[in-house]
Amino acid sequence: MYKVGIDLGSSYTKGVLVDSSNQIIDYHLVKTGFDFNRSSKRIIDKFSENFKIDLPIYTCGYGREKLEVESVSNSEIMALAEAVYHLYNKKCSVIDIGGQDTKYIKINEIGKVDKFRMNRKCAAGTGSFLEEIAFRLDVSATEFNSFAEQATETIKINSFCTVFAVSEIVGMIKNGLTMPNIVLGIYNSILDRSFELANIDDSLILTGGIPDYHPIILKLIQKKIPNAVSPEKSQFMAAYGSVLLNTKRVN
């Protein structure tokens, strides 16, 4: 029998399939859209094609309370912390850059959450900031990442507001600044917002959708915190942690 963890995020719904020894054996990602039930059903159906799934489903994220399928809901931050501690087994800080929020979590030696913080209520410093700018400039995530790889210097983007940031960038292009340097500035602006959440004084684990699609983010962070790492498929960590939290409870 297999367990399923689902993280119902504002942009994407992430699912993991976990075997009885708590190993992830499959991942699935769908757009959340307007209906949490539909997006989670698509994940469950996908996994059910080849595996027999155990109920309840373990959920976290924005839409977790609204599911029709039998489920146990968890706090996303607790779930994320659980997965990170399971993988790294040490005191550490986590920065998670997701679709509409960026989170900082401090995990202590015994794997408990000592502290957490979320970005202020606007999208500055989150995935939406990046997505919106990429969309407005008509550039894909991969192109965005490779632009930044070519940068020769960074440019400071001042605006917190996504819409004004785009006007600022258009002005920069008009003034002859290059896309690679501008794009690096955009990434750095996201990092600045993340580092405002806390002064990190221990090892850093980077999670969320952004490091998965924009690996440059990890490289930039490592300039500041050399020991920073990001687990593979880092956007699935909270879904995985939802399963782990409950397995632990049962045991």
Add this chain to the structure above:
Amino acid sequence: MAEIVKLQSVSHLRKTMDDYFVRLKDATETGSKKIAWCTSVGPAELLYSMGFEVYFPENHGAMLGAAKVADNYIPIAVAQGYSPDICSYLTSDVGAFLANETPLQKSGLASVPKPDVLVYNTNQCGEVQDWFEYYAKHFDVPIFGIITPLKINELTETIISGVAKQIEELVPELEKISGIKFDLDKFKETTRLSHDGCVLWRQVLETAQNLPAPINFFDSAIHMGPIVVMRGTKYAVDYYKILLAELEDRIKNNIAAVPTEQIRIYWDGMPLWYKLSSMAKLFSGLDTCVVASTYCNSWVFDDLDPENPFYSAGLAYCKLFIVRSDEEKQKVLEKLMDDFSIDGIIYHDSKTCARNSNNRFGLPVRLQESTNIPYLEINGDLNDSRCFSEEQSIIAIETFIDQLKSRKQ
């Protein structure tokens, strides 16, 4: 399922507040008494002793917030040139005035009672000065201000007597307006009533030191009405005797505000007026009682002394939490954490009220270092619901309570 145990005293509270509005209405209609507008921590005792009926625009602001109509009025004030970043009590109150609407219409008043004089104290903030000046100009009536220094660290003799003197200097001006000669004995009497009301109010709040607490912040925020608007009258004293008796009875019979209380929270900052009941349900559903708050627990002026009414008013209104330095605030908070057995602190950073958002100068980190009590900051506003991102805040609060519960395991 979230369970909230209602206080029986609510009906007395309603009557006490209704009667207060009826007195304002009578004074307006008959002209039997002059009307003074006063800030919430202004010299209410002096005004009551000199025969005024006293009206508090901040209470009106809170009513607009709690009635969930502030958002209708804030844009009207903004269009009039007031920034959406300033006090949203001010903007909702001025906006409602411009729209000629008020929840007081339910109490039979056609509009807010027309002032004969406006008196403010800047101890709480500077916004009240601009707010009151708007009405002073509009109604063309006298306005007086007591200017209190801000962020007071050591409460010196110079500061106290300076403020006491400013209060005393109001007397001849107020005599001209009220037509009533100042009577020291009457002032001593309102000071005594104010003191007694404050002591009772403190005792009410202190019942929440009991485990489980018989009253929570969401009740207290409503039940503090009389101590704000009737401080210095017997009405407040009478009301808090009733409320205190009910709470003592609850303790005797082990009745809790949140029957499943596991976690005890301290709330710093303003209430989210437009979300009071949904917040109460949220916490209750999380087995959590918000047992104390800066907003309610700092409203105790028990230094008022009938034998020394001017001086003690200077002392009491400068000693107030909101007018103190962060260093002094930290001492007060440390004691409250202990007295109320607090598990965690939530700081509400209220977008439009800097003075009631105590998280802005590093206090949360310092307090956590000294007490080892975790904290959470949420962003919102007292009246402007557009500044509050509910879904995100609920997730943060739920996670915080999970964190606190796991610490206790």
